[in-house]
Amino acid sequence: MARAISPRRKALTTLAAWSAAFVIFFPVLWMVLTSLKTEPSAVAMPPQLFTADWTLENYAEVWQRSDYPRFFWNSVIIAFGSTLLGLAVAIPAAWAMAFVPGKRTKDLLMWMLSTKMMPAVAVMIPLYLVFLKLRLIDTHIGLVLALMLMNLPIIVWMLYTYFKEIPSEILEAARMDGAGVFKEIVYVLTPMALPGIASTLLLNVILAWNEAFWTIILTTTKAAPLSAFIASFSAPQGLFYAKLSAASTMAIAPILILGWFSQKQLVRGLTFGAVK
Amino acid sequence: MKMTQRALLGATVSLALAGAAMAETTITVATVNNGDMVRMQGLMDDFYAKHPDIKVEWVTLEENVLRQNVTTDIATGGGQYDVITIGTYEVPIWGKQGWLESLNDLPADYDVDDLLPAIRGGLTVDGNLYASPFYGESSFLNYRKDLAEKAGITISDAPTWDEIKAAAAAMTDTEAGVYGICLRGKAGWGENMAFLTTMANSYGARWFDENWVPQFDQPEWKAVMTDYVELLTKYGPPGASNNGYNENLTLSLQGKCAMRMDATVSAGALTDPAQSEFADKVGFALAPDAGLGKRANWLWAWSLAVPASSDAKEASKTFINWATNKDYLALVASKEGWRNAPPGTRTSLYANAEYAALPFAKMTIDSINAADPTNPTVKPVPYVGVQFVAIPEFAGLATSVGELFSAALAGQKTVDEALAEAQALSVSEMTAAGYIK
Numbered sequence: 010m011a012r013a014i015s016p017r018r019k020a021l022t023t024l025a026a027w028s029a030a031f032v033i034f035f036p037v038l039w040m041v042l043t044s045l046k047t048e049p050s051a052v053a054m055p056p057q058l059f060t061a062d063w064t065l066e067n068y069a070e071v072w073q074r075s076d077y078p079r080f081f082w083n084s085v086i087i088a089f090g091s092t093l094l095g096l097a098v099a100i101p102a103a104w105a106m107a108f109v110p111g112k113r114t115k116d117l118l119m120w121m122l123s124t125k126m127m128p129a130v131a132v133m134i135p136l137y138l139v140f141l142k143l144r145l146i147d148t149h150i151g152l153v154l155a156l157m158l159m160n161l162p163i164i165v166w167m168l169y170t171y172f173k174e175i176p177s178e179i180l181e182a183a184r185m186d187g188a189g190v191f192k193e194i195v196y197v198l199t200p201m202a203l204p205g206i207a208s209t210l211l212l213n214v215i216l217a218w219n220e221a222f223w224t225i226i227l228t229t230t231k232a233a234p235l236s237a238f239i240a241s242f243s244a245p246q247g248l249f250y251a252k253l254s255a256a257s258t259m260a261i262a263p264i265l266i267l268g269w270f271s272q273k274q275l276v277r278g279l280t281f282g283a284v285k
Numbered sequence: 286m287k288m289t290q291r292a293l294l295g296a297t298v299s300l301a302l303a304g305a306a307m308a309e310t311t312i313t314v315a316t317v318n319n320g321d322m323v324r325m326q327g328l329m330d331d332f333y334a335k336h337p338d339i340k341v342e343w344v345t346l347e348e349n350v351l352r353q354n355v356t357t358d359i360a361t362g363g364g365q366y367d368v369i370t371i372g373t374y375e376v377p378i379w380g381k382q383g384w385l386e387s388l389n390d391l392p393a394d395y396d397v398d399d400l401l402p403a404i405r406g407g408l409t410v411d412g413n414l415y416a417s418p419f420y421g422e423s424s425f426l427n428y429r430k431d432l433a434e435k436a437g438i439t440i441s442d443a444p445t446w447d448e449i450k451a452a453a454a455a456m457t458d459t460e461a462g463v464y465g466i467c468l469r470g471k472a473g474w475g476e477n478m479a480f481l482t483t484m485a486n487s488y489g490a491r492w493f494d495e496n497w498v499p500q501f502d503q504p505e506w507k508a509v510m511t512d513y514v515e516l517l518t519k520y521g522p523p524g525a526s527n528n529g530y531n532e533n534l535t536l537s538l539q540g541k542c543a544m545r546m547d548a549t550v551s552a553g554a555l556t557d558p559a560q561s562e563f564a565d566k567v568g569f570a571l572a573p574d575a576g577l578g579k580r581a582n583w584l585w586a587w588s589l590a591v592p593a594s595s596d597a598k599e600a601s602k603t604f605i606n607w608a609t610n611k612d613y614l615a616l617v618a619s620k621e622g623w624r625n626a627p628p629g630t631r632t633s634l635y636a637n638a639e640y641a642a643l644p645f646a647k648m649t650i651d652s653i654n655a656a657d658p659t660n661p662t663v664k665p666v667p668y669v670g671v672q673f674v675a676i677p678e679f680a681g682l683a684t685s686v687g688e689l690f691s692a693a694l695a696g697q698k699t700v701d702e703a704l705a706e707a708q709a710l711s712v713s714e715m716t717a718a719g720y721i722k
Contacts, residue, residue, distance in 0.1 A: 052535045241345035244318040
């Protein structure tokens with residue numbers, strides 16, 4: 010029986026939720042509003058939320074000064090490429106860990122996760138040298154590999170968690186019907202874990218899209234994604250806040266829209282698991 | 286038939302030769318995002334008209350990110366960049382390391398002797414010019430002449446610190462939102478420590494003695510920090526410990542700083558009526574001194590250099606010659622007026638009557654000429670650099686010290702505590718780095 014919630018409590022909870030959402034969203038709102046101001050209004054002291062002279066000039070200048078479509082496509086290739094490659098590696102790995110665990114599976118999982126705790130800058134020079142020798146600097150394949158490896162622990166962990174919730178009896182039944190490992194993973198496991206795989210894909214696309222350390226270090230011109238596009242408008246000395254905000258808005262807009270349309274899927278996958 | 290074959294062969298050879306002659310060299314230029322660099326990118330048609338065989342690709346990054354990327358690339362011999370934008374701090378260090386290509390062989394029309402001696406000296410190591418200045422700057426005082434007049438005071442062209450303290454007290458009107466003086470307070474080796482190091486130079490303080498022993502425990506530094514904190518606490522804007530170059534420039538453009546000590550390069554914005562309604566009320570003066578023979582002004586240049594790892598050195602030098610030549614200054618002037626010509630690099634710019642007539646021109650060149658990177662302080666020092674110490678450890682150390690001094694300004698530490706911690710930290714780092722035996 011559902012617990013009765015008083016209207017007052019409901020109103021308070023709603024207000025708290027909206028307030029929390031507003032606080033979280035405020036920096037994005039501020040960025041969008043700044044992108045529509047002139048440079049002097051953007052840096053006015055004290056800061057103004059609204060201005061009298063709204064303008065789209067910053068967007069026009071950012072568009073004119075840089076090759077946005079190229080940065081955008083590079084982001085798409087790198088974010089989706091690294092995530093899909095990561096899934097291709099992680100699904101069999103997570104399957105093995107969830108359904109055929111060994112003595113050291115838990116240790117292996119913890120070790121994978123521990124690599125995420127290492128500061129990226131600690132491996133900057135070795136990785137740069139490896140990429141240099143393999144001629145992977147400023148290439149799509151180099152970035153796809155780097156981000157795939159970086160996000161692989163998260164992908165494996167997420168999939169492992171979803172797979173663990175699938176009753177192994179279902180897979181056993183498939184095996185008894187003559188399915189091999191490949192068929193078992195592709196035709197039985199994957200469709201059942203689809204919500205989990207979809208939310209893993211979405212979350213990792215977002216992570217890869219927003220990555221701004223390796224994508225800036227390992228690229229120059231050809232494979233530079235939107236993180237480098239934003240960095241090109243950032244300056245500690247110079248009043249370019251409005252243009253920087255316009256560039257940032259243009260960079261996050263695609264992923265924001267993607268997240269918006271897929272939020273139901275994302276929330277479902279993250280909160281309910283695979284088979285509930 | 287033979288004739289036809291010969292004709293075809295000739296045509297093929299001609300086409301191949303023409304193709305080879307027109308073979309395009311692509312160079313990657315890494316640069317920072319500031320007004321002068323953005324303007325240069327807008328003027329590239331002139332370069333392409335003169336050099337159709339060279340294609341330029343730009344990598345524009347924020348200053349600190351650029352420094353990190355370029356350092357990584359050069360240190361590993363990556364060769365990703367053909368032309369890099371570097372500051373006066375890096376040139377002597379990188380030049381000594383052999384990371385930069387010498388620019389001694391630029392063509393005669395580059396006119397190396399036209400470079401301002403102070404700027405050229407900062408970019409030269411063992412007689413080799415390792416970078417060509419794109420724009421140079423010093424620091425000076427800008428003030429509102431109308432407020433000085435209203436307060437009944439006169440600020441001399443070469444003021445002393447006592448004069449500045451008295452002027453700040455006289456012009457502060459917090460009720461009207463006008464603050465006597467705006468100085469950098471935000472922590473960072475290029476922010477508050479750039480200013481404080483120059484102030485220290487004028488007070489007779491120094492970072493290290495001749496044996497690389499840190500000097501924050503000396504009375505000169507106590508005097509610097511006491512006056513700095515007092516000036517900003519009594520007459521500065523609220524939250525001064527968070528204000529860097531941008532914040533103070535914004536306050537000045539809005540007329541809220543009666544005086545401000547900062548980069549000469551901001552003079553263009555301050556005197557531009559499109560950016561400030563106080564443009565016609567701005568006066569300029571040299572950075573103050575304390576009667577010890579050194580003024581509190583710095584010297585900096587953003588310069589273009591060719592990494593030793595570049596595989597397109599000739600094309601890169603051609604580009605640098607175009608971007609930092611006298612003709613480039615004339616090109617900017619013809620398109621956007623002399624006010625927007627990159628300042629502080631060439632003697633001929635200041636000899637130009639139109640440029641010399643600008644209200645900030647004389648003070649800029651006088652400030653640059655007053656800076657001496659090889660002899661920056663009153664007492665002898667073992668280092669080169671005016672607002673920095675040209676050693677690789679300086680950026681990290683000065684940023685840590687800057688955080689302590691910013692905390693003192695914010696009232697989170699006393700001046701004595703900040704200085705004692707700065708001394709202990711510096712001794713520890715300099716010992717670890719092997720400077721103190």
